[in-house]
Each structure stands twice: as C-alpha cells, then as structure tokens.
Amino acid sequence: MTSFERDGCAIVVGASGGIGGALVGALSASGTFTSVIALSRRRAVWPHDEGVVSGLIDIADEESIAAAARFAGESGPARLVLVASGVLHDSTGQQPEKSYRALDADAMLHAFRINTVGPALVAKHFLPLLARRGRSVFAALSARVGSIGDNRLGGWYSYRASKAALNMIVRTLAIELARQNPDALCVGLHPGTVDTALSRPFQGAVPAGTLFSPGFAAQRLLAVVDALAPESTGGVFAWDGERVAA
Numbered sequence: 001m002t003s004f005e006r007d008g009c010a011i012v013v014g015a016s017g018g019i020g021g022a023l024v025g026a027l028s029a030s031g032t033f034t035s036v037i038a039l040s041r042r043r044a045v046w047p048h049d050e051g052v053v054s055g056l057i058d059i060a061d062e063e064s065i066a067a068a069a070r071f072a073g074e075s076g077p078a079r080l081v082l083v084a085s086g087v088l089h090d091s092t093g094q095q096p097e098k099s100y101r102a103l104d105a106d107a108m109l110h111a112f113r114i115n116t117v118g119p120a121l122v123a124k125h126f127l128p129l130l131a132r133r134g135r136s137v138f139a140a141l142s143a144r145v146g147s148i149g150d151n152r153l154g155g156w157y158s159y160r161a162s163k164a165a166l167n168m169i170v171r172t173l174a175i176e177l178a179r180q181n182p183d184a185l186c187v188g189l190h191p192g193t194v195d196t197a198l199s200r201p202f203q204g205a206v207p208a209g210t211l212f213s214p215g216f217a218a219q220r221l222l223a224v225v226d227a228l229a230p231e232s233t234g235g236v237f238a239w240d241g242e243r244v245a246a
C-alpha cells in the first residue's frame with residue numbers, strides 16, 4: 001500500500017471472520033503499518049504474521065468496544081481502521097427473510113445491533129485514534145444488497161436494511177470527520193461475494209467464477225482503500241473500485 005505514511009497501526013475489527021482474517025494477513029504482509037491489531041470475540045493467534053497483536057472485542061457491548069479502543073490506543077495513532085464484522089445468519093437459527101411473513105422483531109434487532117449499531121459504536125471509540133495529520137481511513141464492510149436503488153430481487157429484509165442504515169452512518173460520520181480531521185476518510189466497502197461462513201448457505205445461487213476467495217477479496221479491498229480520493233469520503237465502494245449506489 002503506497003498512500004499511507006508508515007508511522008501508524010492498522011486495526012481490524014472482526015478478525016476471526018473469513019474476510020477479516022484475510023485482511024489481517026494482507027495488512028501484515030504489506031509492511032505498511034507499525035503493527036496490525038486484530039480484534040475479535042475470541043483471541044486469535046497469528047503465528048505466521050509478524051507484527052500482529054491480538055485483542056478482544058464484542059461489538060454488541062459498548063464497554064467491550066471502549067476497552068478494545070484503549071488497548072489499540074497503546075500502539076499509537078491508527079492510519080487504518082477496518083470493521084469486518086457482520087451477520088447474515090447465525091447459530092441461533094437466524095436466517096435472512098424470504099418474505100415479510102418471516103419478519104421477527106428480535107431477529108431484526110439483532111441484525112441492526114451487529115451490522116449498524118456495532119460499527120457506529122466502533123467509530124465512536126476508534127475515530128479518536130486516527131492520526132491527526134496525513135491520510136487515514138475508517139472503513140466498514142457493507143454490502144451491495146444494502147443499496148436501495150440496486151434492490152431488484154427483494155428478500156433479506158433485516159440484512160439489507162441494516163446495511164442501508166450502516167451506509168447512512170458512514171456518510172454522516174464522514175461529514176463530521178471532515179470538519180475535525182480533514183485528511184481522514186470514512187467509507188463503506190462491498191467485498192463481492194466471498195467464500196466465507198456468512199455466504200456458504202447461499203453459494204448455490206452464485207454464478208460460476210464469481211465467488212471470490214477471502215484472500216482475493218482482501219487484496220482488492222486494500223487496493224480500493226489505497227486508491228480512495230479525498231472526495232470519496234462518505235461513499236460505498238465495491239471490490240473493483242466502483243461506487244455503489246445509495
């Protein structure tokens with residue numbers, strides 16, 4: 001990565017995930033950051049990646065987020081914060097809704113807690129860690145299905161709506177951040193369809209040749225972050241650099 005000064009750390013929230021883990025590996029291999037802080041609900045070990053520091057975070061718990069930010073702050077200013085956590089289905093049996101008949105308040109609130117409120121609270125506690133001068137980026141993994149204009153298929157109510165709301169959080173953060181830290185950018189990222197636990201039950205519908213490995217997605221997302229122009233702040237960008245419609 002060439003756009004960042006080499007004097008700050010990178011932070012990945014959701015490092016235990018398919019894309020999050022690949023991002024940690026790619027960031028470590030890039031040699032761009034003083035350290036890579038890998039945060040997840042269970043502490044992970046990165047035996048092959050030098051300079052990776054593991055820590056704990058539960059984005060459903062603000063005190064855990066605040067503690068993780070204090071921990072990350074010990075590594076000095078951050079140049080890059082990537083939020084790679086998210087939920088589409090989970091072990092409690094939550095599945096994306098095929099029909100409005102399947103809507104369930106608790107399941108909807110869970111999707112919003114993890115996909116919208118969690119990243120917003122991560123921003124609350126981690127934006128103050130961004131370097132005060134020179135380029136820095138806060139990016140949250142969103143999804144193309146969170147685009148209202150792009151919604152032609154329907155279904156997946158909670159996931160779509162929680163990502164659309166995340167996109168609004170990102171844009172609103174970007175406006176405030178521009179006033180406080182003009183060199184800092186805040187964006188959403190769409191990784192493409194990636195072979196992870198999140199997409200696995202739905203991969204049957206993915207056209208051949210369009211399912212990315214986590215490693216490929218991580219490389220693409222970091223290339224997109226590296227190429228962001230200042231006026232990109234507040235937008236959502238796909239793995240190929242294309243802006244995703246609101």
Ligand SMILES: NC(=O)c1ccc[n+]([C@@H]2O[C@H](COP(=O)([O-])OP(=O)(O)OC[C@H]3O[C@@H](n4cnc5c(N)ncnc54)[C@H](OP(=O)(O)O)[C@@H]3O)[C@@H](O)[C@H]2O)c1
Pocket residue numbers: 013014015016017018019020040041042057058059060084085086087114141142143144190191192193194195196197198199
């Ligand atoms: N895969 C795709 O095709 C695809 C497409 C579009 C967008 N995305 C987005 O990309 C992001 C990463 O997805 P993925 O495919 O890598 O999925 P994944 O492998 O299922 O990873 C999800 C991550 O979110 C973490 N997480 C969930 N709840 C959490 C909580 N309360 N606190 C902290 N971490 C929590 C998980 O932690 P645990 O290990 O502790 O559960 C895991 O690290 C998500 O935002 C997803 O919506 C993915």
